[in-house]
Amino acid sequence: MKKIASELLVERLIEWGVDTVFGLPGDGINGIMEGVRRHADRLRFVLVHHEEAAAFMATGYAKSTGRLGVCLATSGPGGIHLLNGLYDAKLDHVPVLAITGMQATTQLGTGYQQEVHLEKLFEDVAAYDAMVHVPLQIPTLVDIAVRTSLSRRTVSHITFPVDIQEADAEMVPYEGGLGVARAPDTSPTYNPPRVVPADDDLRAAAAVLNEGSRVVILAGVGALEARDEIISTAELLAAPIVKSLPGKAVVPDDHPLTTGGLGLLGTLPSEEAMERADTILMVGSNYPYTRFLPETARGVQIEIEPTRVGNRLQVEVPLIGTARETLEALVPHLERKVDRQFLEDAQAGMVKWREQMTALESPDREPIQPQYLMRVIDRLASDDAILSTDCGTITTWAARHFDIRGERRFLLSGNLATMANGLPYTIAAQLANPGRQCIGFVGDGGFAMLMAEFNTAVRYGLPVKIFIVNNGVLGQILWEQMALGFPEIGVRFERPFDFAPWAEACGGRGIRVKKPGDLSGAVSEALEFPGPAIVDVIVNPDEPPMPA
Structure with missing residues (x-):
């Protein structure tokens, strides 16, 4: 079986130490997927339900390991879907490589189906942004992309026309020019510098x-x-x-x-x-x-x-x-x-502050207060847990009522402050850290955006624990509207989602909690469950995330 050009890409990623790629197949990357299949013993492909989740997972993988995160999407709409997660990586300064498909070179410029020039679309998000033109250059493009992401802690992007993906790896389609340069021959190496001021x-x-x-x-x-x-x-x-x-x-x-x-x-x-x-x-x-x-x-x-x-x-x-x-x-x-x-x-001052926070965490307040939920999780979680939180009022509860101790880690979308990152981060952290407890603390609004990825956790047997702060509102926006003196609009869901049956339908464990007295037992049950679990907690929708 002849080696195809996409194998040059896959082999180079493996040489760089990449062991996981998050993505979703499409006809614009069939050649790349074949290259992945031929090297499946050394490179794990994680199939997601939406490309945005693939980019979030690559970002969460990078945040939880310090290593390069890699995501893969097909041409046109697949590549476009990556952008939100890639901007998350860019703004939080973590190394991510995005690989996308492109129409055949014979069709470029003709307005062909799904012809979106992703190398132009990605110019702002990617510090290094290149399209493959001949198989010979592939290892060097990968080297430059990976070194750029690792050294600058940012996003790089390579887009790969489908005909070149499937071409003979040794094909040299044309030569020209004055012959003053050899074919590129680079190495997959990078040593982070030790930088100390004068x-x-x-x-x-x-x-x-x-x-x-x-x-x-x-x-x-x-x-x-x-x-x-x-x-x-x-x-x-x-x-x-x-x-x-x-x-x-x-x-x-x-x-x-x-x-x-x-x-x-x-x-x-x-x-x-x-x-x-x-x-x-x-x-x-x-x-x-x-x-x-x-x-x-x-x-x-x-x-x-x-x-x-x-x-x-x-x-x-x-x-x-x-x-x-x-x-x-x-x-x-x-x-x-x-x-x-x-x-x-x-x-x-901190002694007094902690006393105030403890009062807000009271189990005697009903309906369940989100502060109490976060503190119960904090008390029962392991000392090396990795907590991934979504954006909204839930970020306030996580910031103030989940304590760092031992080797705990805390992941969030810091500068982009996007919703929907919490579940994909948790999945990526669990894949990268199989021996650690990986917890998602998310709102009902953010979770619903990419909730299909809970099925991804089930398919891969990942024991993630997802705690949903279910208040039926987009809480952060509600309180911002009130702070501005505006009447609320467009922030309440008329019928709050019941997420526990969704967890069970996927093959995981689903628990719904409405009473404070049931919360501690439900959290313990989920943390002890050997597979993925969702705890859907109905909380007080009127609890304000008051500033200090």
Whole structure:
């Protein structure tokens, strides 16, 4: 059997360490699917029900592993469906490669069926965006695409005409030009750099931080691998650690040095610390909500991407480098603060804040409060659970009532803030982390958008646990309309969905809960069930996600 050109693509992905591709077949990628079939012993193809879910899964895979996520879609509408999930990857800076089909080269430019020039459509979302023209170039295009995604932590895209997919892998259709270049011959290699600022910059940053009397640290997702270094720095500077929501897992929520999140989904002690701070150290964060950042504080920012430095506030000393290595180099220059009153005030504030949150989690309130649901899950989930949440009011409940402890992870669509990501993220996290508890905490609105993917979890035997906050409303939009003084419109579903029968119809476990007294038992039952389960919880639709 002769090797076809699509095998060059598949083999190169395998050489890069790719083991999973999420996608949906179509006549625009039949050749690629044949290449996947021929290498099925080394590359797993995960069949989804919608291409948007494939892109979300690739993004969730990348977020939960730090590795490249890969999705595959057919030409025209299939590729178009990928875009929302790919923008999620782009805006949250995770490495994803999208592969799409294209009409035969003989038909391009004729207005052929499904002729959408995806290499043009993807120009904005993809940092590297190429179309295959001859089989010979395929390994090099894959190399450049993967290196671009890994180095820039972003999206790359390769689109592949169907006739070339099925062509002889050794076909050289034409030659021309002056003969001044050889055929490309590259290697599937990438070594992430160790980036540390210059000594003079480190000393300048230390001087600013040592001179500050009320220093606060804002830690983002870029600091996830620097937990110990963040804690050591905060201890020296007597600085409260405020966390962006994507960076929630940087430090355990019960650590005495953290005041939790910031902003509408954050805590009052974090907001007060920012208001009083005279110095801020930002680490791996491009936090967008500037209203909650200090207006006049001196600033030091650790950031791997130079173009993001100073985007949110004035930065006196930028430190271009990776979080862990930069903090390791910075700590020897820092002086331990003797006056620790600023930190102690923040810690006292957190004691009161936790008491307020506990009151909202009361099992005695009926109907079931979403805060109570989240806390029950938090109490019963394992210390290495991966929680994926959707966007809406449920993000507030997850941010405030699910605690990071042990090796827990917290995944969400941070900057795109799209709905429907929660279930696909959970599936991808479970595929990538088969030994860990993977939980989805989603709203009824977001879950309904891609609910067919629960069947994907059943088909692959993935023991995901999906908890649906079912209030029959698009809660975040409802409260935004009220805050603006507008009468509500278009936010209530007249007949709330009953999702438990759907779970059972797919072959999973479905549980519906209406009473607070039944909740703890239902959560335990779902977590102990060996397969995929949905717990559909009817909650109070009128509970406001009040800001701190």
